[in-house]
Amino acid sequence: MDIQDLLQRFAECLKIQRYSPSSIKNYQSNLVLFFNYISKQFSCIEEIEISHIENYIFWKINNGKCSGTHQKMILVSISKFYDFVLGIKINLNHLYPKRSEIKQPNFLTLKEVKQLIEVTENLKHKCLIMFLYSTGIRLCEVINLKTTDIDLKNRTIFIRQVKDKKERKVMLSENLVVYLMQYYLRYKPVNYVFEGQNKSQFSGRSVQQIVKQSAIKSGLKKTVSPFILRHSFAVHLIESGIDICCIQELLGHNFLKSTESYTLVTKAAKSPIKSPLDTL
Incomplete structure (x- = not known):
């Protein structure tokens, strides 16, 4: 059996295990690079x-092509x-990074978000950007959102979380x-809230381009993506005093540690500590 057949078999095994299409694609792409x-x-x-x-992991790291997160994904x-296709359990624990990478999430200020929305003239595009920011939902969640998931009466949105098959509700902004x-x-x-041609599901790539073009038009120098709008949603809620456990639930995080990364930004911004330069 050649590599392509093995990769196809791997995809079939992952589908049986109910992995999402995006996860299957990521696993396969990592394997293709490894096999090449x-x-x-x-x-x-x-x-x-x-x-x-x-040797492969060392080569990736040595060439600056591998973050800690990417390293973990390759090994997984x-x-x-090996487990699903070859029936072999291999121990790669010694290759996992031992030090956690703590990164402060990039985000937009309230003024920048307002600027982004105001320059977006197309009604569908404006709604998409407002949806991403006002709910903090993921890109995969917004394109899978159905018209029946919107409860106008109770001002809530039902999210069928694609990432790990969980469901939650978020607020619907007035x-x-x-x-x-x-x-x-x-x-x-008809079916999805945001639809493309012939009422088909809107593509994630199209959403990314919409956000990117609006950012360029607004003159923002920052890199803006659907993920950055999700970050901004979380940071602004923390800044307004919302309990972090509530934010964790709204974001659909399994672990509070994932949500706590947003507090790093707000703590730095609101710190009462003054620079020693200001005392001169």
């Missing part, structure tokens, strides 16, 4: 040893492939309702 590297040395997958996986992809009603009247979505 290994194929220069071996013609048979059975010849690959742990030391060769170690390889481990699952300001968003105004634009949403106009959007419904003009575009008349």
Whole structure:
């Protein structure tokens, strides 16, 4: 069986395990890069040893092509492939990064978010940006949102979380309702809230381009994406005094530690500590 057949078998195993299409794609792409590297040395997958996986990880790190998070994803992809397809359990624990990377999330200020929304003239595009910011939902969640998930009466949105099959509710902004009603009247979505041509599901790539183009038009120098709007939603809620456990629930985080990263930003911004320069 050649590599393509093995990758296809791997995808089938992941589908049976109910992994999402995006996760399957990520696992496969990591394996393709790994096999491309290994194929220069071996013609048979059975010849690959742990030391060769170690060399690959070292090569990725040494060439600056591998963050700690990416390193973990590569190792998970390889481990699952060996387990699901070859029926071999390999121990790669020694290759996982031991030090956690603590990164402060990028975000927009309230003024910048307002600027982004105001320069977006297309009604569908404006609603998309307002949706992403006002709810903090993920890109995959907004494109999977159905018209039946919107409860105008109770001002709530039902999120069918794609990432790990959980469900939650988030608030529906009063300001968003105004634009949403106009959007419904003009575009008349049938199944999904945001639809492309022929009433098909809107693509994630299109959403990313919409946000990017609006950011360019607004003159913002920051990199802006749907994920940055989600970050901004969380940071602004923390700044307004909302309990972090409530924010965790709204974001759909499994662990509070994931939500706590946003407090790093607000603590730095609101710190009462003055620079020693100010005392001179």
